[in-house]
Amino acid sequence: MVRIGILGASGYIGGELLRLLLQHPEVEVTAASSRRYAGEYVFRVHPNLRGMTELQFSPNDASKVIAGSDLVFAALPHGESVKIVPQIADAGLRVVDLSADFRLSDRGQYPNWYGYDHPRADLLEKFVYSIPEINREKVKGATLVSSPGCMAITAILALAPLLKEKSLGIDRDHIIVDAKVGSSGAGGKPSLATHFSERFNVVRPYKPAGHRHSAEVEQVLEAMAGEKVKVSMSAHAVNMVRGILVTSHVFTAGAVKPIDVWKAYRSMYTGSYFVRLVRDKNGPFRLPDPKLVIGSNFCDVGFEIEERTGRLVALSATDNLVKGAAGNAIQSMNLMLGFDEKTGLAMAPLHPV
Amino acid sequence: MNTNCKECGAGLSVPGDAIVGEIVSCKDCSTEYEVAEIGNGSVLLKPAEQVGEDWGE
Numbered sequence: 001m002v003r004i005g006i007l008g009a010s011g012y013i014g015g016e017l018l019r020l021l022l023q024h025p026e027v028e029v030t031a032a033s034s035r036r037y038a039g040e041y042v043f044r045v046h047p048n049l050r051g052m053t054e055l056q057f058s059p060n061d062a063s064k065v066i067a068g069s070d071l072v073f074a075a076l077p078h079g080e081s082v083k084i085v086p087q088i089a090d091a092g093l094r095v096v097d098l099s100a101d102f103r104l105s106d107r108g109q110y111p112n113w114y115g116y117d118h119p120r121a122d123l124l125e126k127f128v129y130s131i132p133e134i135n136r137e138k139v140k141g142a143t144l145v146s147s148p149g150c151m152a153i154t155a156i157l158a159l160a161p162l163l164k165e166k167s168l169g170i171d172r173d174h175i176i177v178d179a180k181v182g183s184s185g186a187g188g189k190p191s192l193a194t195h196f197s198e199r200f201n202v203v204r205p206y207k208p209a210g211h212r213h214s215a216e217v218e219q220v221l222e223a224m225a226g227e228k229v230k231v232s233m234s235a236h237a238v239n240m241v242r243g244i245l246v247t248s249h250v251f252t253a254g255a256v257k258p259i260d261v262w263k264a265y266r267s268m269y270t271g272s273y274f275v276r277l278v279r280d281k282n283g284p285f286r287l288p289d290p291k292l293v294i295g296s297n298f299c300d301v302g303f304e305i306e307e308r309t310g311r312l313v314a315l316s317a318t319d320n321l322v323k324g325a326a327g328n329a330i331q332s333m334n335l336m337l338g339f340d341e342k343t344g345l346a347m348a349p350l351h352p353v
Numbered sequence: 354m355n356t357n358c359k360e361c362g363a364g365l366s367v368p369g370d371a372i373v374g375e376i377v378s379c380k381d382c383s384t385e386y387e388v389a390e391i392g393n394g395s396v397l398l399k400p401a402e403q404v405g406e407d408w409g410e
Contacts (some may be wrong), residue, residue: 215372258360262382266362281385286406
């Protein structure tokens with residue numbers, strides 16, 4: 001069994017890592033750290049795990065985690081991960097980081113998007129930004145992996161094939177990403193904005209311009225397109241606990257037929273179990289809906305074409321805590337360790353939910 | 354008898370004992386086709402009428 005340590009295990013992503021890893025047949029969680037809950041039983045913070053583990057939270061002590069783990073997941077806040085993860089990376093352990101601290105390969109982007117100068121820019125080129133459906137082979141050989149932001153990966157999975165397929169003639173300067181996200185996307189720390197009376201029933205715009213995830217979406221799409229792209233992103237908090245729906249708008253140079261778009265998606269995702277193409281002519285769920293991926297590692301992708309305006313609407317839905325965070329991170333771990341990438345992740349979504 | 358969905362390009366299998374007028378649908382996008390002609394191992398399909406999306410909202 002591969003020994004797993006989780007830094008920052010008391011948050012929602014940490015809880016989701018625990019939920020999935022405790023059921024994974026090839027690994028054993030040996031450490032789950034939390035500065036706030038050190039000494040407390042894991043199931044008292046993540047009550048869904050009662051009866052599944054006797055683990056207690058340990059302090060965020062890198063040296064102890066290094067001693068007891070073969071691979072470490074870091075689910076720490078942005079700006080905190082970069083203070084601890086380098087020590088683990090320098091010790092030669094495998095790391096999957098879920099913060100933004102190692103996502104951007106260009107050091108110069110960090111002051112712009114995250115407000116700090118990166119103290120270990122040497123590590124940025126060593127971390128592989130992991131979306132297995134896009135760069136599976138790179139992830140297989142990686143020791144250090146950075147897992148994308150939840151809205152970013154949901155947007156990228158819908159947009160990457162469109163930018164890669166040159167014949168679609170996508171306008172690279174006008175890529176609009178509109179995300180709707182459930183409350184768990186804001187993390188487990190309560191605030192007035194997340195207080196039930198204030199959060200319930202909202203359709204609350206946040207970061208309608210300048211969303212941080214734009215940077216990593218652009219980074220991947222530029223690699224797909226082979227040239228600069230501009231991504232305009234807006235986010236909205238909506239009345240869900242889990243789930244993201246991203247509606248992306250791109251514009252094509254000429255007429256595009258549905259079969260051309262299907263072809264672009266199939267060329268990238270055929271054989272990728274966790275991406276499902278959803279564009280159905282029947283029933284109430286004709287296009288991706290987060291309701292149908294909750295609890296799973298699936299990303300559903302679909303599209304519609306508005307011929308009159310040359311607009312191609314790409315839709316994608318994920319469970320923000322699974323494919324948007326812990327699930328993608330574990331899928332990456334599976335590849336790093338030579339396991340089948342579906343191991344421990346092949347569960348069906350809940351329905352109804 | 355095998356053909357391809359004209360909407361999404363997926364492979365579309367028409368049962369060997371299909372009859373004219375029968376409805377077949379694509380597994381990937383559920384576009385429906387009516388069997389228009391059958392002969393010599395080939396089949397001619399025409400799009401069947403489907404209810405468009407209108408949730409009334």
